[in-house]
Amino acid sequence: MRVEAQSAGEANPELAASLDALHRDVYANNMAPYWVVDRSVAHDEDRQVQQGRKAIPFIWKYQRQIEPLLRRSAALIKTETSERRSLVLVNPGLAPQRATASTLYVAYRVNDPREIMPPHRHSPNAIRLGLTGVTNFTGVEGENIVFGPGDLVLTPHDTWHNHGNEGDEPAINLSVLDLPLAETLNSLYFEHDYTEEEEGVRIRRAMQTERFPASYSQRVYGSGGFLPRFVSHHRGAGAASPMYVYRYEVVREFLENCRDWDGDRYEALMLEYVNPTTGGPVYKTMTFFMQMLRPGERTLPLKQSANLVLSPFEGAGYSVIGDKRIDWERFDTVVVPGGTWCQHVNGSDRQPAILFVASDEPTLKALSFYQKHGKNDNGDTVRLT
Numbered sequence: 001m002r003v004e005a006q007s008a009g010e011a012n013p014e015l016a017a018s019l020d021a022l023h024r025d026v027y028a029n030n031m032a033p034y035w036v037v038d039r040s041v042a043h044d045e046d047r048q049v050q051q052g053r054k055a056i057p058f059i060w061k062y063q064r065q066i067e068p069l070l071r072r073s074a075a076l077i078k079t080e081t082s083e084r085r086s087l088v089l090v091n092p093g094l095a096p097q098r099a100t101a102s103t104l105y106v107a108y109r110v111n112d113p114r115e116i117m118p119p120h121r122h123s124p125n126a127i128r129l130g131l132t133g134v135t136n137f138t139g140v141e142g143e144n145i146v147f148g149p150g151d152l153v154l155t156p157h158d159t160w161h162n163h164g165n166e167g168d169e170p171a172i173n174l175s176v177l178d179l180p181l182a183e184t185l186n187s188l189y190f191e192h193d194y195t196e197e198e199e200g201v202r203i204r205r206a207m208q209t210e211r212f213p214a215s216y217s218q219r220v221y222g223s224g225g226f227l228p229r230f231v232s233h234h235r236g237a238g239a240a241s242p243m244y245v246y247r248y249e250v251v252r253e254f255l256e257n258c259r260d261w262d263g264d265r266y267e268a269l270m271l272e273y274v275n276p277t278t279g280g281p282v283y284k285t286m287t288f289f290m291q292m293l294r295p296g297e298r299t300l301p302l303k304q305s306a307n308l309v310l311s312p313f314e315g316a317g318y319s320v321i322g323d324k325r326i327d328w329e330r331f332d333t334v335v336v337p338g339g340t341w342c343q344h345v346n347g348s349d350r351q352p353a354i355l356f357v358a359s360d361e362p363t364l365k366a367l368s369f370y371q372k373h374g375k376n377d378n379g380d381t382v383r384l385t
Contacts, residue, residue, distance in 0.1 A: 055101045055307065055337040056093035057321035062108075062331035070110040070172060079115050086175065089333055099180040101307035101335050103360040104286070107175045109163070111136070116164030118206050119194035123187050124179040125240060125283045128153040128163070129311070129356055130248075131331055133171025137164040140244045141236050142211030150248025150313060152273060154282060156240035160194055160208060174311060174333075176358045178285040217245045221276040233277050241275035241282040255292045255354070266302040266374045266384070268293050268344070270357075281362045289357040293317065293346035301343045301375040304385075306361040308336040315353030317346045338364075341375075 026033050060066055069087055077085050086107040089100045100106040105124070108131075116137060130136045134148035140161045147153055155161040165171040182188045195202040196209060213219070220228055221243035227233075235242040255269055263269045269292040273282050281287035290313070293299070301320075310319075316329040321342045328334055336342045338360075346353040364370035372385035 053097075054093050055091045055099070055335060057324055057326065057335060057337060057340060058091055058093075059326045059328060059332055059334045060089050061329075062333075063329075066108050066331075066333075067172070070108060074110050074112055074170060079112075079117065084117070085110055091335060093337075097180065100309055100333070101180075101337060101360070103178060103181040103184075103363060104307055104309050104358060105175075105177040105179040106309055106333055106358075107177075108172060109175060110170055110172045111163065111165035112170055113165055113168045116166075116207065117162050118192065119160045119162040119208055120190060120192045121158055121160045121194075122190040123157055124177040124182045125157045125285055126155045126175055126177040127282075127286075127288060127358075128155070129174040129176075131172045131174055133165065133167060133169055135165055135167030135169075136171045136173050137166045138162070139208050139210075142208055143216050143244055144210050144214050145217070145245045146214065147245060148248075150252070152246040152248075152288065154241060154244045156236045156283065159236035162208065174331075174356075176286065176288075176309065178283070178360070178363075181285055181360070181363065217243045218247065222247075222250070224276075227277060239284060241273075241277070243276050243282075246273050251290050252354075255290060255352075259292070259294060259352070263294075265300045267291065268297055268299055283362065284366065285360065285363050287359050287361050289359070291344075291355040291357050293344055293353040293355070295351060296346060296349040298345045299343045300377075301341045302372065302384075303339065303341045303374070304361075304372040305338045305370055306359045306364050307338045308342070309358045310334050310336065311356045313354045313356050315346060315348055315351055317344065317348070317353050319344045
């Protein structure tokens with residue numbers, strides 16, 4: 001591979017030939033050069049060390065693309081042959097890697113009526129957001145959770161859990177995992193051999209024994225400002241929020257009560273899901289928000305180093321990501337890669353738009369890589385974080 005400028009080759013053909021031979025030998029020994037032969041853009045030494053594949057702004061349409069394929073999969077893929085029936089959103093800039101953004105993995109899942117999958121666990125952290133159906137089911141470490149539209153359910157790293165549907169109608173939910181990050185860090189694993197001890201013998205079980213009441217998360221952690229000292233808050237591996245379900249009706253009421261606040265000009269009204277024992281994000285790698293754009297609201301352009309994946313839950317509108325306008329509606333998924341300018345616009349002057357947002361912000365902050373910039377009314381760039 002020639003990396004020297006044409007002018008250098010023309011000036012000294014012998015040097016050009018020697019450089020070509022050097023570069024062939026470097027690559028043949030599984031190495032890469034990091035130097036500048038000249039200052040032309042093609043040989044910019046900083047560009048040479050950057051990864052070639054990058055996530056791009058993109059949208060997947062729920063009604064036109066995702067839902068029809070999920071319905072077809074439900075007719076063809078049965079629980080007898082597969083424990084999962086999910087569609088993974090693959091960013092075209094990262095394909096064939098199964099990643100929606102460089103650190104985030106998003107999938108849509110459909111469960112037929114009355115089907116419950118066996119327990120499993122894995123290293124990635126995950127959440128489920130109910131989209132359709134009021135009887136989505138997730139059992140997490142002995143807490144059986146039935147959830148509906150807008151409810152957020154955690155399945156933290158290394159916790160045994162299983163998914164399904166307890167009702168008579170199909171149910172669809174959205175999953176977000178930090179799987180690409182776990183894979184990059186060489187810490188990815190899945191386990192499916194769930195057992196429980198009975199009379200001193202370990203036996204395989206298709207369902208976890210219920211060890212907590214179904215209302216446990218809400219009863220123990222559902223009242224802000226209070227933390228009971230009469231229960232253990234160490235659940236699962238102890239590295240995530242012990243509150244495993246966050247109900248949408250509480251989130252929606254909170255946002256509605258704040259509609260008359262000024263809000264933030266870059267993020268409108270944004271509500272973060274937090275670990276009730278620390279006040280920090282629910283995971284050390286990912287955080288999640290519900291964001292309200294009030295009727296006609298338009299945010300100012302914002303650029304941050306964190307990757308964002310947003311899924312509109314109510315309303316419709318559009319986002320300008322980089323120089324691209326992306327129109328979205330309910331249950332679509334949109335990717336905003338880190339380092340990309342973005343602003344949101346509510347397309348209605350009568351109804352609010354509610355966006356569910358996932359971000360790898362905690363990872364960036366833990367590594368001191370997090371930055372946030374905005375543009376003011378004059379178009380000037382200002383440092384926000």
